[in-house]
Amino acid sequence: MVAGPKVVHQSMPVLDVQYRCVAKGIEETVDISAAAAAVAVVTPPSSPSFRPASELDLRESDAISDVALDVNVLPFVPSIRSGSYSDIGPRRYMEDEHICIDDLSTHMGSLFKCPTPSAFYGVFDGHGGPDAAAYLRRHVMRFFFEDTDFPQSLQVDDVFLEDVENSVRKAYLLADHALADECTVNKSSGTTVLTTLVFGRLLLVANAGDCRAVLCRKGEAVDMSQDHRPIYAAERQRVVESGGFIDDGYLNGVLSVSRALGDWDLKLPRGSPSPLIAEPEFRQALLTEEDEFLIIGCDGIWDVMSSQHAVSIVRKGLRRHDDPQQCARELVMEALRLNTFDNLTVIVICFSNEQQDSSPSQQQPPVLRCCSLSAEALCNLRRWLDDDRSN
Incomplete structure (x- = not known):
């Protein structure tokens, strides 16, 4: 089917790292640099339920609302x-x-x-x-x-x-x-x-x-x-x-x-x-x-x-x-x-390519979205990054 318009959010990088997550069938890219910058204002909670960063999951409710969307949606044009x-x-x-x-x-x-x-x-x-x-x-x-x-x-x-x-x-x-x-x-x-x-x-x-x-x-x-x-x-x-x-x-x-x-x-x-x-x-x-x-x-x-x-x-x-x-x-x-x-x-x-979303040779680039992380996730992520740099 014809892919919809793609929206790419840009952020001011602090660390040039991106982390790919897949949740509920949607491939999303988390801007780690923005997340790490936000860690400075987060106090780690003393909770025994901390999970390693590799187990982070993104919930639909965590997603940031899209901003600066292109409202000029192109009309459908058949590909014959x-x-x-x-x-x-x-x-x-x-x-x-x-x-x-x-x-x-x-x-x-x-x-x-x-x-x-x-x-x-x-x-x-x-x-x-x-x-x-x-x-x-x-x-x-x-x-x-x-x-x-x-x-x-x-x-x-x-x-x-x-x-x-x-x-x-x-x-x-x-x-x-x-x-x-x-x-x-x-x-x-x-x-x-x-x-x-x-x-x-x-x-x-x-x-x-x-x-x-x-x-x-x-x-x-x-x-x-x-x-x-x-x-x-x-x-x-x-x-x-x-x-x-x-x-x-x-x-x-x-x-x-x-x-x-x-x-x-x-x-x-x-x-x-x-x-x-x-x-x-x-x-x-x-x-x-x-x-x-x-x-x-x-x-x-x-x-x-x-x-x-x-x-x-x-x-x-x-x-x-x-x-x-x-x-x-x-x-x-x-x-x-x-x-x-x-x-x-x-x-x-x-009138369209049935396989464009599933065929590797014709696959369209995934839609990129910015996501927010919970305070617990941010703290774990910061620890993981610090440990990685120290090694």
Whole structure:
């Protein structure tokens, strides 16, 4: 997790000695010089309960209140890194595609202006063959950031957010129409699409289909997308009102999702109302220190495990090895163990370093605090120092 601001207390040294103590899980540094200076005004009590200095313990009630604290606490800034994993599963053909860009501004070049950090991710779950998903993966950057005149700003505000949503919505529709015009893509081929953008602390998820995004917030799963299936009330109503029907949970008896790009054999004639649409739904969140990671994956994962189950697997994995790619693989392996019947693709996006407080190579310096010592402790400490000098 992201470490808080560190406060270091300074004192006028009398003896250049420091004594490290650990009490109640907090590593503290006792300024021995200040303690020794204070001994001069302390009269040793005639108590038989003296203990050697090596047995000194620091109590929470002994701590001196912090002074001169820096009140300019920096806002949370996510540290973005990701890992992905795909597997064909029990299917004969692989129809999934995905994209991971952890640093969007660098990827796009110096002319692209956006809040930082910035990132872009997408999962494309094809059906009716791999054509639609593969085509979209090849051209997704053009659809999203070139053809739509993607908004550029260095600040995240309401205007920027609205412009980004409009641009992403336009990108989905442009990509859908491009699939209709592309002669290399079979008209019965389609794909569900879930994309994620991160700009500073803003997390924006757009979804058309049954891929899913799940945010881990303090260990709890928070769904950042709604599966678009014909059996859900809102989608069922829209499908029926647009002239479609649902048979045994399938749209027009053939498709298990109610939103997708492509599938032009169901949408023709072009321009007419269709029960199958490419319009994405949006969900957003303002990331805080409580938001640990985001999982996005195709329905092969969610068919056999809940959002909370997936979050628990990833959280445990990050605490064990701190590798999002390994976590993505572990999710896929768990789905296979649970007998999923589909292709599998997962991306795990971390917003902080889970191991920075426990990994020796990444450990942050301990917070230093000044502590007061009891009169008894000060006297014993002074005796110990005098004995040490005399030897």
